[in-house]
Amino acid sequence: DVVMTQSPLSLSVTPGQPASISCKSSQSLLHSNGETYLYWYLQKAGQPPQLLLYEVSKRFSGVPDRFSGSGSGTDFTLKISRVEAEDVGVYYCLQSIQLPLTFGPGTKVDIK
Amino acid sequence: EVQLLESGGDLVQPGGSLRLSCAASGFTFSSYAMSWVRQAPGKGLEWVSRIGGSGGSTYYADSVKGRFTISRDNSKNTLYLQMNSLRAEDTAIYYCAKGTASATAPDYWGQGTLVSVSS
Numbered sequence: 001d002v003v004m005t006q007s008p009l010s011l012s013v014t015p016g017q018p019a020s021i022s023c024k025s026s027q028s029l030l031h032s033n034g035e036t037y038l039y040w041y042l043q044k045a046g047q048p049p050q051l052l053l054y055e056v057s058k059r060f061s062g063v064p065d066r067f068s069g070s071g072s073g074t075d076f077t078l079k080i081s082r083v084e085a086e087d088v089g090v091y092y093c094l095q096s097i098q099l100p101l102t103f104g105p106g107t108k109v110d111i112k
Numbered sequence: 113e114v115q116l117l118e119s120g121g122d123l124v125q126p127g128g129s130l131r132l133s134c135a136a137s138g139f140t141f142s143s144y145a146m147s148w149v150r151q152a153p154g155k156g157l158e159w160v161s162r163i164g165g166s167g168g169s170t171y172y173a174d175s176v177k178g179r180f181t182i183s184r185d186n187s188k189n190t191l192y193l194q195m196n197s198l199r200a201e202d203t204a205i206y207y208c209a210k211g212t213a214s215a216t217a218p219d220y221w222g223q224g225t226l227v228s229v230s231s
Contacts, residue, residue: 035214037215037217039217041157043157047223048207048221048222048223048224049157049207049218049221050221051218051219051220054212054217054219055214060219090156092156092157094157094217096215096216096217099162099171099216100159100171100173100174101147101159101162101216101217102159103156103157103158103159104156105156106156106157
């Protein structure tokens, strides 16, 4: 199975400041078709996860452009350019290059 | 608008069975892979099972293989998860999730249904 790790596991951010979360996979997420199957989700308290970014850096419908993703192979980063109060929750990365799908442990983001 | 509505969660004794359903709307159901993902209380996300759009290809996490069965009825736009030989460690919120156009990874999720396994 592909093991996903995230750092940090918790993050406290001042509103308006940037934030960054790292996600690493135990094997490359680059498919032979040229796509990289790395996804980012945000789970707010009491809600199901919501997709933020797919295939590393593509923003899902309705996701603000303050969210961006980068990386390749096994190392990926989610960046929030200016954190807002509504961004609090747990962020998960997910790989779907092979089954079973595996999630990172989550990074809890709160506001200072 | 994509909507996924799970039902069937309940309190069940160890060794018991339960069937979860997920009613889908707002998209061409048969065109997308669907998954079940669970979340134990206070824990992270765990993918459970996946089924292809036609229902022909199914996959399971090792933790549920041989005990859970995923299926779908495309005429009813409904996804199912038959859960047998339930264990305490199966206690979780179970989410139904729609795959993206190009992968099994979920783009839309239901609100979840709670399964509690306890005597």
